[in-house]
Amino acid sequence: MVSDPARGLLGAFINWMVRGCRKNLRYTADHFFCEPQGYFPMQNRMMITGAGSGLGREIALRWAREGWQLALSDVSEPGLQETLRLVREAGGDGFVQRCDVRDYSQLTAFAQACEVKLGGIDVIVNNAGVASGGFFAELSLEDWDWQIDLMALEEQKLQYEASNALQMVAA
Numbered sequence: 001m002v003s004d005p006a007r008g009l010l011g012a013f014i015n016w017m018v019r020g021c022r023k024n025l026r027y028t029a030d031h032f033f034c035e036p037q038g039y040f041p042m043q044n045r046m047m048i049t050g051a052g053s054g055l056g057r058e059i060a061l062r063w064a065r066e067g068w069q070l071a072l073s074d075v076s077e078p079g080l081q082e083t084l085r086l087v088r089e090a091g092g093d094g095f096v097q098r099c100d101v102r103d104y105s106q107l108t109a110f111a112q113a114c115e116v117k118l119g120g121i122d123v124i125v126n127n128a129g130v131a132s133g134g135f136f137a138e139l140s141l142e143d144w145d146w147q148i149d150l151m152a153l154e155e156q157k158l159q160y161e162a163s164n165a166l167q168m169v170a171a
Helices: 008-021 029-033 054-064 077-089 104-118 141-170
Strands: 045-049 069-074 093-098 123-125
Touching (some): 045 104, 054 069, 054 077, 069 077, 069 104, 093 104
Parallel strands (some): 045 069, 045 123, 069 093
């Protein structure tokens, strides 16, 4: 995979994924880098889970360069602080909150913090994720529960809580 200098490694990754998954469609990284559109006027407020490192951090930095207000969450407090520092250097701002997305009460608190500190949210980036390595027969039931709880149920919990926050903003 060759990095696109204009879009960086993230743009190259998205182009690679699009080509690999949707060969018959005409999507490019430009479709993912354009400003999200919606029914309500955008106020450039974004919630990102898993923002303490990796792809979550890169997504935060991409939108920070556009001046967005970012609500960043992760289980790693030091990672969040570093991401926030980089976001501010890139021209964005926002806040961080440690949040284990498997815990519904922490998700609720994070959504409420978005309402209090940013006046709501416009875009949700549900990025938090984990993986275990090894052969299928070697993975414990606890490993499977951990992955499924985070990767599948977290998405549903976050969408439910965030939709409640968005409804409060729209009202």
